[in-house]
Amino acid sequence: MRIHREGYVHILIATILWMGLAWAAYELLYAQFSWLAYIITFILFLVWVWVVAFFRIPSRNFVHGENKIIAPADGKVVVIEETYESEYFNDNRLQVSIFMSPVNVHVNRNPVSGVIKYMKYHKGKYLVAWHPKSSTENERTTMVIGNDRGDILLRQIAGAMARRIKFYVEENDIVKQNEEFGFIRFGSRVDVFLPSGTKVNVNIGDNVKGGVTVLAHYE
Numbered sequence: 001m002r003i004h005r006e007g008y009v010h011i012l013i014a015t016i017l018w019m020g021l022a023w024a025a026y027e028l029l030y031a032q033f034s035w036l037a038y039i040i041t042f043i044l045f046l047v048w049v050w051v052v053a054f055f056r057i058p059s060r061n062f063v064h065g066e067n068k069i070i071a072p073a074d075g076k077v078v079v080i081e082e083t084y085e086s087e088y089f090n091d092n093r094l095q096v097s098i099f100m101s102p103v104n105v106h107v108n109r110n111p112v113s114g115v116i117k118y119m120k121y122h123k124g125k126y127l128v129a130w131h132p133k134s135s136t137e138n139e140r141t142t143m144v145i146g147n148d149r150g151d152i153l154l155r156q157i158a159g160a161m162a163r164r165i166k167f168y169v170e171e172n173d174i175v176k177q178n179e180e181f182g183f184i185r186f187g188s189r190v191d192v193f194l195p196s197g198t199k200v201n202v203n204i205g206d207n208v209k210g211g212v213t214v215l216a217h218y219e
Contacts, residue, residue: 004107006166006183007055014051018044050102054185057107062178062211069198070111070178071213072154073190075100077206085193087142088118088153093193096200096215098208100188108156108182108190109210114147116173121165141167141182145175149218153193156182178211195219 003011022041029037063070079097100106121141139158144151156165167182169175192215194200200216202208208215 001056001058003052004055004057004183006185007052010185011052011055014048018048054102054106056105058105060209060211063214064177065214066113067149067218068112068214069152069192069194069216069218070109071098071202071208071210071215072111072181072192073098073100073106073108073208073210074104075190075208077202077204077208078189079191080200080202080204082196083193085153087120088144089151089193092196093153094196094198094200096192096194096202098190098192100184100190105210106184106188107180107210108154108184109178110145110175110181111154111177111192111215112145112147112149112152113177114145114152114175116143116169116171116175117146117151118142118144118153119167119169119171121167139165141165143167143169143181150195153191154181155191155193156184157189157191158184 021044025037025040029040075098077096078099079095081095082092083095085091085093085095119141123139141156143154143156145154156167158165164185165182165188166184169181175181194216198216198219201214
């Protein structure tokens, strides 16, 4: 396991706060309320552990395959439905949405290899990630990867806690399956728009792993 570069500053801040507040609690409370000083220090330590864990990148054996569409993120499948995609395709697509809780790994990976045919960042609101309008009103990015088998649209969506979407690709970039394309801090969602009629390999409520779980197959 290693730590994502997006976490270096946050972990440094969390370390300084933990040490500083723990020292203050010891100085101010230990003489009369030692038990409270211990509790505060322990809670601060748990927060520090959570911050470090949030930016973890675990070691994995990635799944590859030209006909396979791999999960772009860790989390729970919350939507599988036919819907009208109005930003790029302007037609009906099969939407598969993955909700990433604050305890999930938040690296976003390319589900297929191909060329970035479209990339756009949108400023927006911070509705909870499962809100029906979050995909069109929240801070988000839209990315389309194209190859000989078709085009797939990916949408990173910031949630109520997530306040910063990071993406590392641009239009016309050539990308490889399972390579990192982005990161979202502190809770979020990724929507995947597949051709209508695509047979998916997951169900609503399933927990998936980025780079490992096969969401669907090309026809």
